[in-house]
Amino acid sequence: SYELTQPPSVSVSPGQTASITCSGNKLGDKYAFWYQQKPGQSPFLVIYQNTKRPSGIPERFSGSNSGNTVTLTISGTQAMDEADYYCQAWDSSTVVFGGGTQLTVL
Protein backbone atom coordinates (compact mmCIF):
# COMPACT_ATOMS: atom_id res chain seq x y z
CA SER A 1 0.00 0.00 0.00
CA TYR A 2 1.04 3.59 -0.60
CA GLU A 3 2.86 5.37 2.22
CA LEU A 4 3.67 8.97 3.03
CA THR A 5 6.66 9.50 5.31
CA GLN A 6 7.07 12.53 7.58
CA PRO A 7 9.70 13.23 10.24
CA PRO A 8 8.18 12.63 13.69
CA SER A 9 9.33 15.99 14.98
CA VAL A 10 10.78 19.32 13.89
CA SER A 11 12.00 22.09 16.14
CA VAL A 12 12.36 25.76 15.25
CA SER A 13 13.15 28.99 17.03
CA PRO A 14 10.57 31.77 16.97
CA GLY A 15 10.97 33.93 13.88
CA GLN A 16 12.91 31.28 11.99
CA THR A 17 11.79 29.11 9.08
CA ALA A 18 10.38 25.64 9.66
CA SER A 19 10.32 23.03 6.90
CA ILE A 20 8.29 19.85 7.20
CA THR A 21 8.76 17.22 4.51
CA CYS A 22 6.48 14.47 3.26
CA SER A 23 7.85 11.76 0.97
CA GLY A 24 6.15 9.16 -1.15
CA ASN A 25 6.66 7.26 -4.38
CA LYS A 26 5.95 9.56 -7.33
CA LEU A 27 4.38 12.07 -4.95
CA GLY A 28 5.43 14.78 -7.36
CA ASP A 29 2.83 13.47 -9.79
CA LYS A 30 0.03 13.93 -7.29
CA TYR A 31 -1.61 16.76 -5.40
CA ALA A 32 -0.69 17.03 -1.73
CA PHE A 33 -2.57 18.71 1.09
CA TRP A 34 -1.47 19.85 4.55
CA TYR A 35 -3.40 20.01 7.82
CA GLN A 36 -2.55 21.61 11.15
CA GLN A 37 -3.85 20.00 14.33
CA LYS A 38 -3.48 21.58 17.75
CA PRO A 39 -4.04 19.55 20.94
CA GLY A 40 -7.69 18.73 21.50
CA GLN A 41 -8.75 20.23 18.17
CA SER A 42 -9.72 18.81 14.81
CA PRO A 43 -7.35 19.07 11.82
CA PHE A 44 -7.44 22.31 9.84
CA LEU A 45 -6.48 22.74 6.19
CA VAL A 46 -3.49 25.02 5.64
CA ILE A 47 -2.34 24.10 2.10
CA TYR A 48 -4.21 22.46 -0.78
CA GLN A 49 -3.10 21.29 -4.21
CA ASN A 50 0.56 21.50 -3.22
CA THR A 51 0.91 25.27 -3.03
CA LYS A 52 -2.46 26.97 -2.53
CA ARG A 53 -3.43 28.69 0.69
CA PRO A 54 -7.08 28.70 1.81
CA SER A 55 -8.62 32.01 2.66
CA GLY A 56 -7.55 33.14 6.11
CA ILE A 57 -4.30 31.16 6.25
CA PRO A 58 -1.34 33.49 6.89
CA GLU A 59 1.12 34.09 4.07
CA ARG A 60 3.91 32.62 6.17
CA PHE A 61 2.53 29.17 5.28
CA SER A 62 3.65 27.89 1.87
CA GLY A 63 3.94 24.58 0.08
CA SER A 64 6.11 23.10 -2.62
CA ASN A 65 6.27 19.83 -4.52
CA SER A 66 9.36 18.39 -6.15
CA GLY A 67 10.16 14.86 -7.18
CA ASN A 68 9.04 12.48 -4.46
CA THR A 69 8.81 15.10 -1.73
CA VAL A 70 6.39 17.83 -0.79
CA THR A 71 7.38 20.45 1.76
CA LEU A 72 5.38 22.68 4.08
CA THR A 73 7.34 25.81 4.92
CA ILE A 74 6.47 28.19 7.71
CA SER A 75 8.39 31.45 7.49
CA GLY A 76 8.76 33.62 10.55
CA THR A 77 7.38 30.84 12.74
CA GLN A 78 5.28 31.97 15.67
CA ALA A 79 4.47 30.26 18.94
CA MET A 80 0.90 29.77 17.75
CA ASP A 81 2.20 27.55 14.92
CA GLU A 82 3.22 24.85 17.39
CA ALA A 83 1.08 21.88 16.40
CA ASP A 84 1.02 18.53 14.61
CA TYR A 85 1.09 18.73 10.83
CA TYR A 86 -0.19 16.01 8.49
CA CYS A 87 0.27 15.64 4.75
CA GLN A 88 -2.38 13.90 2.66
CA ALA A 89 -2.56 12.57 -0.89
CA TRP A 90 -4.61 10.16 -2.96
CA ASP A 91 -3.43 6.88 -4.40
CA SER A 92 -5.71 4.72 -6.55
CA SER A 93 -8.88 6.31 -5.17
CA THR A 94 -7.68 5.86 -1.58
CA VAL A 95 -6.79 8.63 0.84
CA VAL A 96 -3.38 8.38 2.46
CA PHE A 97 -2.17 10.48 5.38
CA GLY A 98 1.39 10.88 6.51
CA GLY A 99 2.19 9.87 10.06
CA GLY A 100 2.33 13.46 11.23
CA THR A 101 5.08 15.83 12.37
CA GLN A 102 5.10 17.53 15.73
CA LEU A 103 6.38 21.09 15.29
CA THR A 104 7.91 22.57 18.41
CA VAL A 105 8.63 26.28 18.60
CA LEU A 106 11.27 26.96 21.22
Added chain:
Amino acid sequence: QVQLQESGPGLVKPSETLSLTCTVSGGSISTYYWSWIRQPPGKGLDWIGYFYYSGSTNYNPSLKSRVTISVDTSKNQFSLRLSSVTAADTAVYYCARGQLAQGWFDPWGQGTLVTVSS
Protein backbone atom coordinates in the same frame (compact mmCIF):
# COMPACT_ATOMS: atom_id res chain seq x y z
CA GLN B 1 -20.22 28.92 6.63
CA VAL B 2 -20.66 25.16 6.62
CA GLN B 3 -20.31 23.44 9.99
CA LEU B 4 -20.27 19.75 10.81
CA GLN B 5 -21.18 18.08 14.10
CA GLU B 6 -20.74 14.43 14.99
CA SER B 7 -23.09 12.62 17.36
CA GLY B 8 -23.48 9.10 18.65
CA PRO B 9 -22.62 6.73 21.51
CA GLY B 10 -19.25 7.20 23.15
CA LEU B 11 -19.02 3.58 24.24
CA VAL B 12 -19.55 0.48 22.11
CA LYS B 13 -19.11 -3.15 23.14
CA PRO B 14 -16.74 -5.43 21.24
CA SER B 15 -18.34 -7.24 18.28
CA GLU B 16 -21.16 -4.71 18.11
CA THR B 17 -21.78 -2.01 15.50
CA LEU B 18 -20.55 1.56 15.89
CA SER B 19 -23.03 4.12 14.57
CA LEU B 20 -22.36 7.84 14.21
CA THR B 21 -24.18 10.70 12.55
CA CYS B 22 -22.81 13.96 11.19
CA THR B 23 -25.17 16.92 10.92
CA VAL B 24 -24.32 19.51 8.29
CA SER B 25 -25.44 23.08 8.93
CA GLY B 26 -24.99 26.24 6.90
CA GLY B 27 -25.06 24.46 3.57
CA SER B 28 -26.65 21.67 1.56
CA ILE B 29 -25.46 18.10 1.75
CA SER B 30 -25.94 17.83 -2.00
CA THR B 31 -22.69 17.76 -3.95
CA TYR B 32 -19.32 17.22 -2.26
CA TYR B 33 -17.85 14.03 -0.82
CA TRP B 34 -19.04 13.44 2.74
CA SER B 35 -16.30 11.66 4.60
CA TRP B 36 -15.34 9.96 7.83
CA ILE B 37 -11.81 9.99 9.22
CA ARG B 38 -10.64 8.61 12.55
CA GLN B 39 -7.67 9.09 14.87
CA PRO B 40 -6.73 6.53 17.53
CA PRO B 41 -5.57 8.14 20.78
CA GLY B 42 -2.07 9.55 20.36
CA LYS B 43 -1.82 8.39 16.76
CA GLY B 44 -2.27 9.71 13.23
CA LEU B 45 -5.22 10.11 10.88
CA ASP B 46 -6.92 7.15 9.22
CA TRP B 47 -9.37 7.67 6.34
CA ILE B 48 -12.52 5.55 6.56
CA GLY B 49 -14.40 6.49 3.41
CA TYR B 50 -16.85 8.83 1.71
CA PHE B 51 -20.35 9.04 0.26
CA TYR B 52 -20.88 11.16 -2.82
CA TYR B 53 -24.31 12.73 -3.14
CA SER B 54 -24.93 10.89 -6.42
CA GLY B 55 -25.00 7.68 -4.39
CA SER B 56 -21.50 6.36 -4.95
CA THR B 57 -19.25 5.34 -2.08
CA ASN B 58 -15.54 4.71 -1.63
CA TYR B 59 -14.07 2.99 1.40
CA ASN B 60 -10.62 2.32 2.82
CA PRO B 61 -9.79 -1.19 1.60
CA SER B 62 -8.70 -2.16 5.10
CA LEU B 63 -12.17 -1.40 6.48
CA LYS B 64 -14.35 -2.00 3.43
CA SER B 65 -15.93 -5.23 4.66
CA ARG B 66 -17.19 -3.56 7.85
CA VAL B 67 -18.09 -0.01 6.77
CA THR B 68 -21.25 1.61 5.47
CA ILE B 69 -21.59 5.36 4.89
CA SER B 70 -24.99 6.74 3.93
CA VAL B 71 -26.68 10.12 3.53
CA ASP B 72 -30.09 11.42 4.59
CA THR B 73 -30.66 14.50 2.46
CA SER B 74 -33.97 15.29 4.18
CA LYS B 75 -32.13 15.79 7.46
CA ASN B 76 -28.89 17.14 5.97
CA GLN B 77 -27.04 14.33 7.73
CA PHE B 78 -24.70 11.52 6.83
CA SER B 79 -23.90 8.45 8.87
CA LEU B 80 -21.21 5.89 9.57
CA ARG B 81 -21.74 2.28 10.53
CA LEU B 82 -18.76 0.12 11.45
CA SER B 83 -19.55 -3.46 12.32
CA SER B 84 -17.78 -6.07 14.44
CA VAL B 85 -15.72 -3.51 16.32
CA THR B 86 -12.72 -4.33 18.47
CA ALA B 87 -10.53 -2.29 20.79
CA ALA B 88 -8.49 -1.30 17.74
CA ASP B 89 -11.46 0.76 16.56
CA THR B 90 -11.24 3.03 19.60
CA ALA B 91 -10.60 6.48 18.19
CA VAL B 92 -11.79 10.03 17.76
CA TYR B 93 -14.09 9.94 14.75
CA TYR B 94 -14.27 13.03 12.55
CA CYS B 95 -16.69 13.84 9.78
CA ALA B 96 -15.44 16.12 7.03
CA ARG B 97 -16.46 17.54 3.69
CA GLY B 98 -14.34 16.33 0.80
CA GLN B 99 -13.65 18.74 -2.03
CA LEU B 100 -13.50 17.23 -5.51
CA ALA B 101 -13.14 13.57 -6.34
CA GLN B 102 -9.55 13.43 -5.10
CA GLY B 103 -9.19 16.57 -3.12
CA TRP B 104 -8.86 17.94 0.34
CA PHE B 105 -11.05 17.84 3.45
CA ASP B 106 -12.52 21.08 4.68
CA PRO B 107 -14.21 21.73 7.01
CA TRP B 108 -14.00 19.06 9.70
CA GLY B 109 -16.28 18.40 12.62
CA GLN B 110 -14.98 18.70 16.16
CA GLY B 111 -14.71 14.93 16.49
CA THR B 112 -16.22 12.45 18.89
CA LEU B 113 -14.38 9.85 20.94
CA VAL B 114 -15.69 6.32 20.61
CA THR B 115 -14.32 3.73 23.00
CA VAL B 116 -14.76 0.03 22.33
CA SER B 117 -14.91 -1.79 25.64
CA SER B 118 -17.08 -4.27 27.48
